[in-house]
Amino acid sequence: MNRRYSHAILAIVVFGALWWVSNKLVEWRTPPEKQPPKPVIPRVKVVAMEATKIPVSITANGTVRARTTTQLTSQVSGRIVSVNPQFLEGGFFREDEILITIDPIFYETQVANAKAQLATAQLGLEREEALAKRMQRDWKRLGKGEPTGLAANIPQLAKARADVDAARAVLKSAKQDLTNTQIISPYTGRIRTKMADVGQSVSAMGAVLADIYAIDYAEVVLPVSAADASFLDLPPLGSQISEDAPVTVHLNDGKGQAWHGQVDRSTGIIDPQNRFVRVIVRVDDPYGLDEPGPPLQIGQFVKARLPGRVLENAFSVPREAVLPGERVLVVEDSLIATRKVTIARKESERVIVTDGLETGERVIVTRLSYYAEGMTVEAITSDNEAPSGQLIDQVNAP
Numbered sequence: 001m002n003r004r005y006s007h008a009i010l011a012i013v014v015f016g017a018l019w020w021v022s023n024k025l026v027e028w029r030t031p032p033e034k035q036p037p038k039p040v041i042p043r044v045k046v047v048a049m050e051a052t053k054i055p056v057s058i059t060a061n062g063t064v065r066a067r068t069t070t071q072l073t074s075q076v077s078g079r080i081v082s083v084n085p086q087f088l089e090g091g092f093f094r095e096d097e098i099l100i101t102i103d104p105i106f107y108e109t110q111v112a113n114a115k116a117q118l119a120t121a122q123l124g125l126e127r128e129e130a131l132a133k134r135m136q137r138d139w140k141r142l143g144k145g146e147p148t149g150l151a152a153n154i155p156q157l158a159k160a161r162a163d164v165d166a167a168r169a170v171l172k173s174a175k176q177d178l179t180n181t182q183i184i185s186p187y188t189g190r191i192r193t194k195m196a197d198v199g200q201s202v203s204a205m206g207a208v209l210a211d212i213y214a215i216d217y218a219e220v221v222l223p224v225s226a227a228d229a230s231f232l233d234l235p236p237l238g239s240q241i242s243e244d245a246p247v248t249v250h251l252n253d254g255k256g257q258a259w260h261g262q263v264d265r266s267t268g269i270i271d272p273q274n275r276f277v278r279v280i281v282r283v284d285d286p287y288g289l290d291e292p293g294p295p296l297q298i299g300q301f302v303k304a305r306l307p308g309r310v311l312e313n314a315f316s317v318p319r320e321a322v323l324p325g326e327r328v329l330v331v332e333d334s335l336i337a338t339r340k341v342t343i344a345r346k347e348s349e350r351v352i353v354t355d356g357l358e359t360g361e362r363v364i365v366t367r368l369s370y371y372a373e374g375m376t377v378e379a380i381t382s383d384n385e386a387p388s389g390q391l392i393d394q395v396n397a398p
Contacts, residue, residue: 059306078202089192215286
C-alpha cells in the first residue's frame, strides 16, 4: 500500500509541475506587433486611345450564281448531223463557237430558190422600166404632154419593185435559216444539262437542246443588313465598276482559297422579313479559263469582305472594354472615371466610337467584378506584363 501511495504522490507532483511551467510560458510570451491592413489596389489593363481614320469593312455570307442562264433551242427544224466535242454536261465553250449543226441541205435549197425568185423579180422590174420609158416617148410624140397613171406604166412599176423587195426578203430569211442550222454559243460558258445529240431530229422553237450558263464572270449574292449597308458606297446601276475597292471572296470550308471581285450593284430593295438588302459582287473568270486557278463554282457558299466608308476622327475600342449602356471606364491619375460614348459600329473584336473619348485617354479593358467612380487602380498597358494573379479578370461588371 505504501508503494501505491508513493506512485500517486509522484504523479500529482509531476502534473502540478507541468501545469505551473505551462502557465509561466504563457505569462512570459511576447505579444505580436499589430499592423494595419494594407489596401489592395487592383491592377487593370488599359489601352491608349487615338483618333484616326478607320476604314469599315463588311463581312457577309452568300452564294455564287451564274450571271445568266439559257435554255438552248433551235430556230429551224431538221436532223442534228454534228455536235461540238465539248457539247456534254460540264463541257466548256467559248463565245461564237458552233455547238450543234443541223442538216443544211433543205435550207441551201431554199436559198437557191430564193435567189432564183429574186432574179425573176429583178428581170420583171427591168422589163417594166423599159416599157415605161417607151410609153413616155410614144405619149410625147402624140403631143399629149407628160403621161400619168397607166399611160406611164406607174402601177406596173410599183408592182415590179414590190416583187423585188419581197424576193429580197425571202432570200434574206432563207439565208438566216441556213445560218441557224449552226447553233452558236452566245457567250463563254458551260453546259449544265445536255438533252440532244447526233442523229436526233429537232423542231423549230421546240424541245430544249441544252441548259447552259455564262462563265465569263460570276455573281456572288450577299445578303447584307440594312445597318451594314449604310456603310457601303454602292455604285449606281449601270455605272462603271470601280477597281479601287476590290472585294475578297473566300470559301467557307477553311481551305484558304480566295478570289477578287468588285461590287457591281445592289437590288435596292430591303426585304421586309429580315431587313436585309442583297449586294451583287462580280468575279471575273471564275473557272480560271484565262488565268489558271482554283474554280469558283456556281452554287458554292462563300464569305466576302466588302470595303466600306472611312470614318473620320474615330476610335477603335476593344469590345471587352464596352459596358452596358454604351459606357467605358478610363483611368485618370490612377482613378476610375466613366465615359458615355457614341458607337458607330460594333464588330466581332472591336467597337468604333465616334464621340465621348479624347486622344490620349486610357480605356480599361479588364472586366472588373466591382468598380466605383473614383476608385484607385494601377494601370498597366498592354505592352507590360503583370505579375500572375494581379490582373483582375472577373465577369459582369455592374
